[in-house]
Amino acid sequence: MTAEEKKQMEDFYKNKQVLGDKFKGVAKGKNLLIVQVESLQGFAMNKTINGKEVTPNLNKLAKENFYFDNYFYQVKGGNTSDAEFLTNTSLYPINEGAVFLRYPTNVYNTLPKALKERGYTTSSFHAYNPSFWNRSIMYQSLGIQNFISYEDFNLDEFAGWGGYALSDESFFRQSLEKIDTTKPFCSMLITLSSHHPYDYFGEKTNLDVKPYEKTVLGNYLGAINYVDSCIGKLIEDLKKRNLYDNTVVVIYGDHYALPKTQASDLYKLENVEPNNFNWLRLQKVPLIIHIPGVEGGQTISTASAQVDLLPTIANLMDIDFPYAMGQDMFNKKDGFALLRDYSVVTDKYLYDASESKVYNIKDGSPLNIDEYKNEIEKIMHLGKLSDLMIRKNAFKAVKK
């Protein structure tokens, strides 16, 4: 890193403010279970189709716990692995290619490392080939001690991804059986059944998706309805094992369900005009946090994104984590989310980077870009700084 680059980095971290102490340490010493759900996108939540809820179990969890309904994904070329990266490091995944493939041996400050230092066992569960997305190498740099991959699961039932995915029901059941609960644990469960193209759910769901049957969207709604039922069973299983009351449970979607090229039915379902403003507004994923011993029942709508999850968990668990790029969502007041195409969503406006246009977040009416330019540039700088730090393996120098 040049001296100028190093200064940029140091200034950023030095000037980061503690936003408040709400919920600080309320989950200190508790277990942590993170469920990263494949392709779970925000629009599926609280949605009914032909009189039936698509995600009844997630809706109930959202109601009983803390539900972040304005939470954006920030993945780029690394898709699912980028979402893992964001959660584990609170850095932005690089803007070109996949950070898991390009920078797997960098030094990273991570949540698993911080928890390992506090006596936790850190594990990742994903029923697929361990070399996919270079996970087996990258997990070492992230401080994940145990990687439970498809080599360790009994592949007893397939559902999703054209029939190649271990069913989420079996995956959750087996994962809970494998977690060592004699010590505090930090376990991340990465699901697969709702992977595109969602074509495997005819018998697994009786959701009537008319008029979208046999379309990608219709198949997706069926797939998510199936995954939702598996999440319901996972929560029951946690309760049966007496884990629900001493475990922080975090559930979120990793990235979008439908690419822009397949979004026409989505606009129809949402009853909105097909345009960039509506497309960007839809790029949210649900986030639910269950904090044992803390009464939930709250929906938090401050604009936020995946980079914000780590500092939020760190605050709950009383972990000092100075190298987060994101902000603690329980204490953040002025919401913003920087998407990885450099679009920006705040509580007031949306900046569409592809057309350099600013819209009022409430109604999509155009706003004068000059009034927002400085703020947008400041927010965009975060993505550039993160890229720079990853490219230069900046934390290696910090560690020395």
Ligand code: GP9
């Ligand atoms: C496979 C899974 C793929 O391991 O992570 O998900 P993708 O990145 O294609 O969404």
